[in-house]
Amino acid sequence: MTGAEAATTAAPDLLYSEAEEDLRAAVRSLLADRCDAPAVLAGIESGRPYDPDLWRALASEIGTAGLLVPEKLGGQGATAREAAVVLEELGRSAAPVPYLTSAVLAVEALLGCDADDSEVAGLLAALAAGRKVGTLALPLSTAPGTALPATVRVAEDGTLEGRTGGVADAAGADVLLVPAQGAEGYGLYVVEAAAPGVTITPLVSLDLTRPVAEVALAGVRARRLAGPDAAEAAVRRALLTGAGLLASEQLGLAEWCLAETVRYTGERHQFNRPVGSFQALKHRLARLWLELVSARAAARYAADALATGSADALVAVAVAQSACSKVAVRAAEECVQLHGGIGMTWEHPAHLYLKRAKADELALGTPGRHRSSLADLADLPAPRA
Incomplete structure (x- = not known):
């Protein structure tokens, strides 16, 4: 077996490296200072499309905008694994920043073009430094592997x-x-x-x-x-990477919802007991935790497959999106419901996570679309009518 063959058949690494945990700590610390729930709600009320100060801090102070850009083009030369960690933390904070659209979709589309082209290189350097924000002008609902819109x-x-x-x-x-x-x-x-x-x-x-x-x-x-030779491949590359890394954002969102619900049900009392001690609620949260653990494995598998250029990347992304979309929505729904009346208010951030989860469920392909793709990849025939 050659070295290349061994690399493609190696088992995926689902654990976080020390460097990835350091990156997580830096991003989480920044978001804790500048992106708490009151700040996000205030930004929404102001009508801003995103928080430019937070974006500059993420892009220039930590360098997250250039993680996927090679060093020779002004980026960090990291991989999808590191970008996935950033998206986990952004999902955990429901952060209003254009990371998925600019640092992932736009960057990946440009990387599929001729990197020796001076304009492509200049755009990548500008996006990596956070000097410019880019977006791929396609409907966010466009799924990888489907016909590309020609509007x-x-x-x-x-x-x-x-x-x-x-x-x-x-x-x-x-x-x-x-x-x-x-x-x-x-x-x-x-x-x-x-x-x-x-x-x-x-x-x-x-x-x-x-x-x-x-x-x-x-x-x-x-x-x-x-x-024609490169454009469609570049767009499809961007959509596949975006869908795979979106699963990590959904994972972070679900983790926040579960942690916040456990905290609240441990503090909220009825009949002189924490409501979280009631057996029915324990079972609901335990089931959600099990689903979240499985979703984490799927999201990490997709990030690792994209980072290593695995031949299983298409399968990994379809599995991750099928699993993580469902878990994110369920976690957000449980968060709203188990918070009771306060969970229904505008002041509590639970609605931000429910809306993000439902919107992410439609982004870059629905779970049903990804399950259909997975069936095709695994050569599983559809049920006969």
Whole structure:
């Protein structure tokens, strides 16, 4: 067996390394100082698409925005494993920052282009340093492995025409990476969000910490970063990595919901006893803990498969999204319900986590879509009608 074959058949490492735990501690400390529940709620009420001060701190002080960018291009040269740790902590805080859209989706799409291109290299360096925020101009609901939307076209004069709805974090982006169909085929184009002819209209978003918008392009001049041979592969690479790492955000969200519910039910008393001591509630929380442990294994498996370039990456991502979406929603629902009346109020952050969990359930493919993909990958025929 060659060294390459041994690498691809090695067992996945689901444990966190010392460096990953150090990164977690740094991110968690920063979020504890600058992203507590009152701060998130205040930001939502102000109508900001995200917290720019928090984003600058994450990007420049800790360097998380450039984790997936190679060192020679101005990044940290880390892997999906480290990015997964960051997303766990961001999910735990329901942080209103464009990490998934800019540091994962946009960066991965650019990495699928020609890195020797000066504009691609410059964009990667700017995104890695946090000087610019980028987003992939596709509906956030787009799943990896499905037909890519073709709602933007390249006109005869080379400008872009069309509109795309449901683009996450577009309202706060500086750069749009726009997939478009033209006479020469599918291409990936870069557009400045403030360019003439670009209109970004915020839409009503379920998750107020990750708002979506409609992007309309009317005669917009753009530069092509990748042509038919590379553009579709670059976009699919971004969607697959985004879906796999979204599972880690869902894991962090579920962990916060369970920990907060256990804390509250241990303090809330009825009949002179903590409500958490009632057997029925113990069983509900114990079942949730077991589901969360399984979800953690799935999320770590996906992150490790993406980091190592495993041939099982497609399977790992489908498994992770199928499992983690369900657990995140269930944990958030239990959090709201077991907090009783206070859990239904705007002042308590439980609603932030429920909305994020439900929105994440639809992002980058529904659990049903990923289960269908998994069945295809495993060559399992669908039930006969």
